[in-house]
Amino acid sequence: MSAAMKLVVVGAGGRMGQTVLRLIQETEGAVLHAAVERPGSPAIGKDAGELAGLGSIGVPVSDDPLAAFVHADGVIDFTSPAASVEYAGLAAQARIVHVVGTTGCTAEDDAKIAAAARHARIVKSGNMSLGVNLLSVLVKQAAQALDAAGWDIEVLEMHHKRKVDAPSGTALLLGRAAAEGRGIDLATHSVRVRDGHTGPREDGSIGFATLRGGSVIGEHSVLFAGEGETITLSHSAGDRSLFARGALRAALWARDKKPGLYSMLDVLGLSSSI
Ligand SMILES: NC(=O)C1=CN([C@@H]2O[C@H](COP(=O)(O)OP(=O)(O)OC[C@H]3O[C@@H](n4cnc5c(N)ncnc54)[C@H](OP(=O)(O)O)[C@@H]3O)[C@@H](O)[C@H]2O)C=CC1
Numbered sequence: 001m002s003a004a005m006k007l008v009v010v011g012a013g014g015r016m017g018q019t020v021l022r023l024i025q026e027t028e029g030a031v032l033h034a035a036v037e038r039p040g041s042p043a044i045g046k047d048a049g050e051l052a053g054l055g056s057i058g059v060p061v062s063d064d065p066l067a068a069f070v071h072a073d074g075v076i077d078f079t080s081p082a083a084s085v086e087y088a089g090l091a092a093q094a095r096i097v098h099v100v101g102t103t104g105c106t107a108e109d110d111a112k113i114a115a116a117a118r119h120a121r122i123v124k125s126g127n128m129s130l131g132v133n134l135l136s137v138l139v140k141q142a143a144q145a146l147d148a149a150g151w152d153i154e155v156l157e158m159h160h161k162r163k164v165d166a167p168s169g170t171a172l173l174l175g176r177a178a179a180e181g182r183g184i185d186l187a188t189h190s191v192r193v194r195d196g197h198t199g200p201r202e203d204g205s206i207g208f209a210t211l212r213g214g215s216v217i218g219e220h221s222v223l224f225a226g227e228g229e230t231i232t233l234s235h236s237a238g239d240r241s242l243f244a245r246g247a248l249r250a251a252l253w254a255r256d257k258k259p260g261l262y263s264m265l266d267v268l269g270l271s272s273s274i
């Protein structure tokens with residue numbers, strides 16, 4: 001049996017970072033190696049267990065990712081696009097696994113992360129849950145089956161008021177699945193904002209609507225609106241631990257894989273269904 005996978009949690013003080021810290025303690029085959037926050041964070045020097053409400057576990061939060069990565073097997077990263085790009089480069093140097101849950105990355109960020117995947121095993125997804133990834137398979141199938149002239153696709157999401165990017169990574173993932181089902185490019189067919197005299201809806205476009213408020217963890221619906229009937233495919237997240245569980249599953253899965261850029265569909269064995 002192989003030794004437990006030594007994991008670094010970056011963004012350890014964040015909502016997801018703390019959730020991952022808690023989940024690692026109950027995950028067989030994984031052990032917390034280090035916890036990292038941005039330089040200047042008030043979390044630096046605090047015990048990671050205390051930060052996550054677990055009591056002391058003897059791992060102080062550090063601002064030195066290089067030192068943290070050097071003897072680690074993997075990194076779990078729910079931070080910011082700039083931080084994730086930096087961590088992908090460091091994971092490549094250290095030849096380790098990098099699980100990226102961060103959303104809001106630009107095409108340029110994604111290209112840098114893809115370049116780092118020449119040496120690191122990177123799993124990146126806008127949503128680490130089994131439910132959303134299965135939903136994306138269903139969305140692709142529905143989009144394939146329903147004619148663009150008769151069925152309009154709209155992606156609706158709601159999140160807590162502290163979320164900083166829109167549309168959510170999940171909404172974009174679901175939009176991409178719909179676009180793949182239709183055999184079109186999402187970038188040239190998406191309508192991300194509507195305001196004022198918009199004119200009628202263009203056939204074949206994929207619309208996005210974003211709601212923010214309160215403590216909502218993550219609500220996503222893909223609506224297929226036809227003449228006189230609407231089909232709605234939805235996912236509701238009740239707890240952040242479902243994302244953390246998916247991220248840990250991804251790290252353990254990637255451990256014996258070749259360097260490359262993988263998705264949660266690969267991890268969950270759903271990539272052939274999409
Ligand atoms: N793929 C998925 O399944 C999910 C993805 N997400 C995504 O994960 C990201 C984080 O979400 P959430 O936890 O809610 O956000 P938070 O703001 O609560 O957490 C982010 C943490 O990262 C820290 N951070 C920022 N820069 C660095 C750095 N350079 N090094 C180390 N830590 C850093 C922040 O510190 P500070 O606050 O001090 O700046 C903060 O503690 C978002 O992009 C979100 O959309 C969230 C849930 C699920």
Ligand SMILES: O=C(O)C1=N[C@H](C(=O)O)C[C@H](O)C1
Pocket residue numbers: 103126127159163167168169170171217218219237
């Ligand atoms: O910021 C969040 O909270 C979440 N972000 C991800 C996203 O952008 O889709 C995943 C999840 O919905 C929670």
